[in-house]
Amino acid sequence: MSGQSYIRTEMLPEQPAPLGETGIPHWLRExxxxxxxxxxxxxxxxxxVAYVLYLFLPWAIQGTWGYGSRTECLEAVGGDAACWGVIRDRFNQLMFGFYPYAEQWRPMLAFVLMLVAVAPILFDKLPRKMLMFSALYPFIGAWLLWGGTIWTPLMVLAGFFIGYIVFRIAEGLLGDLVGIILAILATVIWWLFLVGPVIGFLGGTEATADAAATPGLLPWGIESVKSSDFGGLMLSLTIGTSGIVLSFPxxxxxxxxxxxxxxxxxxxSxxxxxxxRGVPLITxxxxxxxxxNYFLPPGTSFDLILRVVIMVTMFAAAYMAEIIRGGLAALPTGQYEAADALGLDYWKSMRLIIMPQALKISIPGIVGTFIGLFKDTTLVSIIGLMDPVGLTNAIRGTTDWNGIVWELYLFIAVMFWIFTFSMSRYSMYLERKLQTGH
Amino acid sequence: MAMADQNASGSFRLSMLIYDSRYRSMTIQVIVLIMVVLGVVWLVDNLLSNLSALDKDPNFGFLWETSGYDINQRLIEYSSQSTHFRAAEVGLLNTLLVAVVGCFFATLLGVSIGVMRLSKNWIVSRLMTVYIETFRNVPVLLWIVFAMAIFIEVFPQPKAFRGDNATAHMIGDAVAFTNRGIYIPRLEFHEGSSFVVYTLIASIIGIFLFGKWAKAHQEATGQILPTFWIKLGILIIPALVVFFVMGKPIQMFYPELKGFNFKGGLHLRNSLIALTLALVIYTSAFIAEAVRAGIMAISKGQTEAALALGLRPKRVMSLVVLPQALRVIVPPLISQYLNLTKNSSLAIAVGYMDITGTLGGITLNQTGRELECILLLMIIYLTISLSISMVMNIYNNSVKLKER
Incomplete structure (x- = not known):
């Protein structure tokens, strides 16, 4: 039998697929x-698609980036091309509103630092120590944007340390519940009554109706910028980011x-x-x-942006709560029981067992809320703030750019689209990464 | 035993309020209650002292004063001599008009786009992806002002329709798109038209009854009737017969160019159309995503099992996949309807006089009653929202999977 075999011992070379089953024609047919x-x-x-591109592309490409007014631009290119000059002319305003030109490095720095602060939250491969910076960022960011004496963010931050110290002392003596209550009380008292005088003492006060300006002990700081000068994309990002950060807890x-x-x-609750959730954000x-201002003690009035941030936060928090509740409800009861069986108290079981899982389930919804919140910041244009949409009306009202429409709207739409689209892509990436099932 | 007695009747110590789990939750609740009450008292106290400083008192009497402003878009009788209350009614009806029309078209568009997104046709599914990602990722306010700009900038002025060398033309002599709005034919109801309307209503009831009978018939005999064509016949034929018997009591009035503007037809204002259009395209993108998610949530086994039973692909969709997908789709759909209704308050950006524009806009500015106006506004929106979610929850419960 040697050498005789009816079984093939070597593989045949692979043959090409039949014609029409591969390549572009096959793909097209399928x-x-x-x-x-x-x-x-x-x-x-x-x-x-071809028709839309035929309408849009020549208009966009033949458009000109030069010229400082619409009439000049129309004379040069005729009515059938875009006048992108408005973007170049007003770019600074669309980004920063009326923020003083010399100080515009501050919002830019704040934005870059924001990316640094957000990075460790978004990507868990980065060193965990960076989270320290993320926790401090709200104070740094606010100080960079509004400016003023450095003591304001420091003293507000000190409130948290005071609360923590009170909590540690009271917890040992009187138990955790009393500890929490006392800590909150101490922090609130510090913020309401003591921060103002301390800042005045250290950083100095500005002249008011009944008192002259006093020099501070250590008047370190940067030039302060009024909120009414905020505008453009910077305003949207400021309101959006503060709303997101505050509404989450x-x-x-x-x-x-x-x-x-x-x-x-x-x-x-x-x-x-x-x-x-039952009323529109605009109300x-x-x-x-x-x-x-009616609901605050007579005589107090603080600036509009802060008030808007408060209301936006309250608004987003309700939606956030419903999303997280969905996550809590989706957890099997066994998780709650197991945490109890381990002898963990309520806060510990929430912090260590329940919340990490519930938040993970709710990530798509949470990011969705963030996206919605960021888009909703455009509504502030209705109450007269100069966000990008509000600026379009201002720009279209000037003699230079009277009658300009598509270029501005398109630019703003693309600007928002980039932010929201990247957020939604990130949410999808996170969902894939956190998937522990099959 | 003695120890148990001692514990039960035992001395109550103050610290037990905190350390004993029997009293602990009560303690927390009392603290929360006190804090909330104190907070509310503080706010109301501030409010009252602020109001008294301004010589105002909470008072809704202004609602019955003459409003003194005109509203161009109205569904009920209104003039500048009417009261603020009437103005609010007009605004409320305008809000509901946009909400109902918007929800209807957003659902139609959203469902078609959601289904097409799952199409096997590469270019169609890509196009739908682009549609969804474009429209839902840009703020709705921008779409609203954008739509308004299209109507104002792109459509011709009424005078462009005039003369022999007109640059613009009406579509079929019936519809005119102008920068002042869209003019469409208006229906005029003459004597006897009520019979036609009654017949139509009776036909619709008949369709429901026939549908029930057809289902029972199918379950009893297995015979499937061509229900769609029969229903269409029931809807159209009796109404048409009555229409001609009564001597055409309903007539169409076409818009005509008279002077500087169109007359005679129904004038759909730019603000209404732009607002509705923007809300529809924006919301439809979200509905499309909900529909897609709902259909994809149905496991492939269901489709395969239905195909194995010999059902045609169309019936697989309508009898097996969609009824199950509906359970997944309905809850997000409810919240999209709510969102659309609430977003309709952005009408103020294009000057459409909805409840925010009347009660929360001009009435507020004229009377200076911020507190009362905004309170009423919130209550009205809250009522609308809660009613929508109640109705949809009832529906949701009726289609919910009955679990044992």
Missing amino acids: NMFSNWLNGIVSVVAMAF LGIILALGRQSDMFLVKTF VIYIEFI LLFVAHVLL
Whole structure:
């Protein structure tokens, strides 16, 4: 039998796939022309795309970036091309509003630092120590934007340390519940009554109606910028980011409140959430605009942007709470029971067992809320703030650029699109990464 | 035993309020209650002292004063001599008009786009992806002002329709797109037209009854009737017969160019169309995503099982996939309807007089009653939102999977 075998011992060389089953023609037939109906649809769709591009591309490409006014531009290029000159001419305003030109490095630096602060939260491969910077960033960012004496952010920050120290002392003596209450009380008292005088003492005060300016002990600081000078993309980012950062913890607390066994806590949370979710944001912005000062002690008035941030935060927190509640409800009861069985108290079980899992489930929703919040910042144009949409009206009202429409709207749309689209892509990446199932 | 007695009746110490889990939650709730009450008292106290400083008192009497402003878009009778309350009513109806029309078209558009996004046709699914990502990632306010700009800048002036060498033409002599709005034919109801309307209503009831009967018939005999064509017949034929018997009591009035403007037809204002259009395209992108997610949530086994049973692909979709997908789709759909309704408050950006524009806009500015106006505004929106979510929740419960 040697040497005789009916079984092939070596592999045959691979043959090319039959003609028409590979390459571009095959792909086209499978995906665009699988039957006559599909074929017609494909042709119509392609014709549509071609038509839109035919309308848009020549207009956009033949447009000019020169010229300082619409009339000059129209004389030069005729009516059928874009006058991108408005973007070049007003770019600075669209980015920073009326922020003093000499100080514009500050918002830019704040933006770059924001990216640094956000990076360790977004990507867990980065060193964890960077989170320290993320925690400090809100104070640095606010100081860079508004300026003023350095003591303001430092003293506000000190409130947290005071609270923490009070908590550690009281917890040892009186238990954690009393500790939390006392810590909150101490912090609030510090912020409400003591921060102002301390800052005045260290950084100096500005002249008011009844008092002259006093020099501070250590008057370190940078030039302060009024909120009314804020505008453009910077304003959107400021309101959006502060809303996001502040609404997240508030949302967690509200979600826990709504899931709580305690009747009163639950009722208050439900009333708050359902009320806020039932009214449009614009009504809340009206409240910020005309009504909020009524609810504060007579004589207090603080600036519009701060009031808007407060209302936007309250608004976003209600949506955030519902998303996180969804995550809490989706966890199997076994997780809660197991945490109890381990002897963990409520806060520990929430912090170590429940929240990490619940937040993970809610990530798409949370990012969705953030995107919605960022888009909703455009609404502030209705109450007269100069965000990009508000600026379009201002720019179109000038004699130079009277009658300009598409170029501005397109630019702003693309600007927002870049931010929101990248956020939604990030959410998808995170979902894939955190998937622990199959 | 003695120890248990001692514990039960035992001396109550103050510290037990904090350390004993039986009293602990009560303590926390009392603290929360006190804090909330104190907070509310503080706010109300500030409010009252602020108001008294301004010589104002909370008072809704202004609602019955003459408003003194005109509203160009109205569904009910209104003039500048009407009260502020009437103005608010007009605004509320305008809000509801946009909400209802918007929800309807957003659902139609959203569902088609969601289904087309899952199309096997590469270019169609890509186009739909582009549609969704473009429209939902740009603020709705921008779309609203953008739509308004299109209407004002692109469409011709009414005078462009005039003369032999007109640069613009009406579509079929019936519809005119102008920069002042869209003019469409108006229906005029003459005597006897009520019979036609009644017949139409009776036909619709008949369609429901027929649908039920057809289903029962199918379950009893297995026979499938061509229900769509029969229903269409029931809808159209009796109404047409009555229409001609009564001597054409309903007539169409076409818009005509008279003087500087179109007359005779129905005038759909730019602000209404632009607002509705923008809300529809924006919301439809979200609905499309919900529909896509809902269909993809149905496991492939369901489709395969239905195909194995010998169902045609069309019926697989309508009898197996969609009814199940609907359960997943309805909750996000509800929240999109709510969002659309709330977003309609942005009407103020294009000057459409909805409830925010009347009560929260001109009435507020004229009377200076910020507190009352905004409070009413919030209550109205809250009522609308809660009603929508209640109705949709009832529906949601009826299609919910009945679990044992």
